[in-house]
Amino acid sequence: MKRVAITGLGLITPIGAGRELFWERLLAGASGIATVSSFDSSVFPVHLGAEVKEFDPTQFLRRGKPEEMGRGSQLAIAAARMSIEDSGIDLGSYDPGRAGVSMGTTSGEPRLVERYNDVRKAEGLEAIPGDFLPQYPCNVIPSHIAVEFGLHGPCMMIPTACAAGNYAIGYGYDLIRTGRADLMLAGGADAFSRITYQGFSRLGAIAPERCQPFDKNRKGMVPGEGAAVLILEPLDAARARGAKIYAEVLGYGVSCDSHHMTAAHPKGDGAIRAMSMALEGSKKTIHDVDYISAHGTGTPTNDRVETIAVRTLFGERAAKVPMSSIKSMLGHTMGAASAIEAVACSLALDTGVIPATINYETQDPECDLDYVPNQARTTHPQVILNNAYAFGGNNASLCLARYEA
Amino acid sequence: MNVTADDIRTEVKRLIAEVTERAPEEVSDTALFQDELGVDSLMAMEVMVAVDKKYKINIPEEEFAKIRNVDDTVTVVQHYLNGAA
Amino acid sequence: MNPRVVVTGVGVISSIGAGADDFERGLYSGMTGVGPSQLFGEGAITAEVRDFAPQNWLGPKGLRVLDRSARLACVSSHMALCGAGLSQADAAEGDPGLGLICGTMFGSLHSITSFDWSGLTEGPNLVNPMEFPNTVINSPAGHAAIKHKLRGVNSTICAGLASGLYALHYAAEFLRFGRAKALLAGGVEELCEESFLGFRKMGATSPSGSIKPFAADRDGSVLGDGSALLMLETEDDARARGLTPVLEVGGFGSAHDAHSTSAFDVRAGGATSAIRQALEASKIGPVDVACIISGASGSRAGDLMEARALRSVFGDLLDDIPVCAPKAAFGEALGASGALCALAGALALRRQTAPPTAGFIGSEFGLRLSAEAQPFQGKYVLIDAFGCDGNNAALVLNLRT
Structure with a gap:
């Protein structure tokens, strides 16, 4: 099996686009959460969202046309282009049949459904345009990336909701380590949608004022949007071309709670098994892990159960391992979230600094770990677990490590 | 709207029976939703939205925690029906 | 191993x-x-x-x-x-x-x-x-x-x-x-x-x-x-567990045309490559394939693309390989159709007979389809699944003997 390196980071998020700006703002504790602007939120009891502002897809699209694809695909192509540029690779030097795409999403292109219903309401079903359907299925997102960059290798979407980014990076890692591909663009993308907003609002899961993961007074999550794409390649190939190596992918673990569509298993059963499987596959133990990138949505249940899971698996060591949630700044970018968090983990390993959980004020007796409150911290992490949990009881943990040349 | 407590009771039992897939007669006035009837948070919310829709009221989510059985539900619905009137 | x-x-x-x-x-x-x-x-x-x-x-x-x-x-x-x-x-x-x-x-x-x-x-x-x-x-x-x-x-x-x-x-x-x-x-x-x-x-x-x-x-x-x-x-x-399995999941191939997300690439580059990869991964050649389960569903461009891909991989061998296009029976079931076709392939191997293609009268491309079941002898069946979003996949199933 080959070792797998992360050599390019591209992303577009509510706090900014591109590796450098993202990292600078993330360490500064910037917030991308504001009043929703992409639709009228006055019909909802809550109004916060984490949208990507001032996004101009034409800056990133060379082959594709923005009017011929949904916003999820536009964001994904933007992240992919930034990632390729960041890695310094020359796509022309790869066998295109061995360069592929593995992406994750929660909703794919939900705005096409919104448009369908808007037309249906205003003009009736027969007025539905013929171009609505082909751009809806979520496989178009990786396919658009393949078309844009001329990639002929494996190309798939793993729509495992809010854990999807980790699933997609994991599968990209599998394809590289087994030698089935030489280059994988792996990550996640989701577009801000009134449908997602309506769902979380109806569940009473959206925070009214701010996102405060793990805080005693946390009141919920904040729906967001974004995309991240990581460049994965064999470590030896990356070294041979003198690439900047941000981090190494050591392994990942996935599991299903098989308990409830929306509520986490009360004892964190699946979350524990996903972390264990990730460590086992990575040939690491809890004693090696020195930072956890939490799923940390900010809902009362998620943060409590995630804490229980980490406590159960790590035992006494749990309190010594810093665990922060960057969703406090970015909101919950759905299927993109764990991919964006994997970018943050890569940069933490590369720079030695771990991002904070902002808006943290009051300790919750049920959440008693080190959540890196409010200030980024220099800890020089060596091995990181990146957690992600999703509807359907899906759990995925990705294990990344610092690479010393 | 002229709605009696019995009307509400019948409707709530019908809804609880529907989400828990049992006969309305099997839902007593005092059986605990969560512990005795297996109503989870999502089911409870479904019932509350259906009640809101039926009686054109808006029961705030803070009230959900106070509702443990059919009797509680009837009291809360009546409260908001009167408040709205 | x-x-x-x-x-x-x-x-x-x-x-x-x-x-x-x-x-x-x-x-x-x-x-x-x-x-x-x-x-x-x-x-x-x-x-x-x-x-x-x-x-x-x-x-x-x-x-x-x-x-x-x-x-x-x-x-x-x-x-x-x-x-x-x-x-x-x-x-x-x-x-x-x-x-x-x-x-x-x-x-x-x-x-x-x-x-x-x-x-x-x-x-x-x-x-x-x-x-x-x-x-x-x-x-x-x-x-x-x-x-x-x-x-x-x-x-x-x-x-x-x-x-x-x-x-x-x-x-x-x-x-x-x-x-x-x-x-x-x-x-x-x-x-x-x-x-x-x-x-x-x-x-x-x-x-x-x-x-x-x-x-x-x-x-x-x-x-x-x-x-x-x-x-x-x-x-x-x-x-x-005491079972004696007869069917093995063989090699897989996938290739994207990187051409369009809504139209078949009739040059068939990706489809051809997917089939070749599936055979290579199974360590077999075109001559070993005893039956083909096609993903054809009556699309003007899609069927043309698949016929071209099969011809370029199998050449004249294609005249003798039984082909079945089972979507004539169960329709275009989109994300389920690849699995339904794989099941048709599994049945074909076990019975050593390609299923009929429902209502088949004639092929434009000289493929050996038939409205009748077609017996064969062999260990390997190829299953095609090609889409107009540019994604192409092929899978080999084989008898375990």
Whole structure:
């Protein structure tokens, strides 16, 4: 099996686009959460969202046309282009049949459904345009990336909701380590949608004022949007071309709670098994892990159960391992979230600094770990677990490590 | 709207029976939703939205925690029906 | 040494039959599931699952919150679990080594559209919260996991028409890596008013209301729905359970045309490459392929593309290899069709007979299709799944002897 390196980071998020700006703002504790602007939120009891502002897809699209694809695909192509540029690779030097795409999403292109219903309401079903359907299925997102960059290798979407980014990076890692591909663009993308907003609002899961993961007074999550794409390649190939190596992918673990569509298993059963499987596959133990990138949505249940899971698996060591949630700044970018968090983990390993959980004020007796409150911290992490949990009881943990040349 | 407590009771039992897939007669006035009837948070919310829709009221989510059985539900619905009137 | 992955159970529900035996009878009788729709009425033609009664398999309780695709997936996973002797119905907790890899294309399209419509027409505060979880694309897989106590990996794979084959390969890899003990893998797709209307609007639906794969007068597809899941295990695990597996999941190939996300690339570069990779991964040559299960569904460009790909890989050998295009029977079931085709391939190998292609009269491309079953002798069957989003996949199944 080959070792797998992360050599390019591209992303577009509510706090900014591109590796450098993202990292600078993330360490500064910037917030991308504001009043929703992409639709009228006055019909909802809550109004916060984490949208990507001032996004101009034409800056990133060379082959594709923005009017011929949904916003999820536009964001994904933007992240992919930034990632390729960041890695310094020359796509022309790869066998295109061995360069592929593995992406994750929660909703794919939900705005096409919104448009369908808007037309249906205003003009009736027969007025539905013929171009609505082909751009809806979520496989178009990786396919658009393949078309844009001329990639002929494996190309798939793993729509495992809010854990999807980790699933997609994991599968990209599998394809590289087994030698089935030489280059994988792996990550996640989701577009801000009134449908997602309506769902979380109806569940009473959206925070009214701010996102405060793990805080005693946390009141919920904040729906967001974004995309991240990581460049994965064999470590030896990356070294041979003198690439900047941000981090190494050591392994990942996935599991299903098989308990409830929306509520986490009360004892964190699946979350524990996903972390264990990730460590086992990575040939690491809890004693090696020195930072956890939490799923940390900010809902009362998620943060409590995630804490229980980490406590159960790590035992006494749990309190010594810093665990922060960057969703406090970015909101919950759905299927993109764990991919964006994997970018943050890569940069933490590369720079030695771990991002904070902002808006943290009051300790919750049920959440008693080190959540890196409010200030980024220099800890020089060596091995990181990146957690992600999703509807359907899906759990995925990705294990990344610092690479010393 | 002229709605009696019995009307509400019948409707709530019908809804609880529907989400828990049992006969309305099997839902007593005092059986605990969560512990005795297996109503989870999502089911409870479904019932509350259906009640809101039926009686054109808006029961705030803070009230959900106070509702443990059919009797509680009837009291809360009546409260908001009167408040709205 | 890479562990071998074998098939130890089958679950299927389709317009031509529910359950492996019924499906096999339907497929080999030459019948078609294309006909009048119960879902849309008024002269609509589909290849949908008719008189669908999930309670026959799942019992009366717990169906209320499941949409059609979740019901289809729950039914086929129930059958495959029972068939493989791995049902967890009596277990207090499910086996954490048991999982599900589910291919789909439109996934929850109807549930997500209805949920949005309800918000638009009744207001966002009066939508049914129970319908929200059904809007995520992985909801059929999630519901099946809860219903059947599947605690292992639970992935949903979307790769257009190639989804089912991608899912089978993904599952086989997970088993080879030792990340699971037994996995259900395949696909599910429901037919809904949105996909039906959308296909008609984009001009992909056959005006004549029939699927004529590779025929000179083919005029489009007829949408179907259903679910097919194969239970996969490593051969060692299957033997340890006392089974004697006969079918192995062989090599897989995939290639993207990087040409368009909504039109077939008739130069057939990706399709050709996918087939070649699948053969190479199986360590066989074109001469070893005894039967081909085609993904052709009557599309003008799609069938042309597949015929060209087959010709460039097999050359003159193609004249002697029996080909079956089973979508003439069960319709274009989108994300489920790759898995339904794989099941047709598995049956063909076991019976050493290619199934008939329903209603077949003639091929424009000289392929050996037939309205009759075609016997053959051989160990390897090739399954094609090529989509107009540019994604192409091919899979080899072989007899384990």
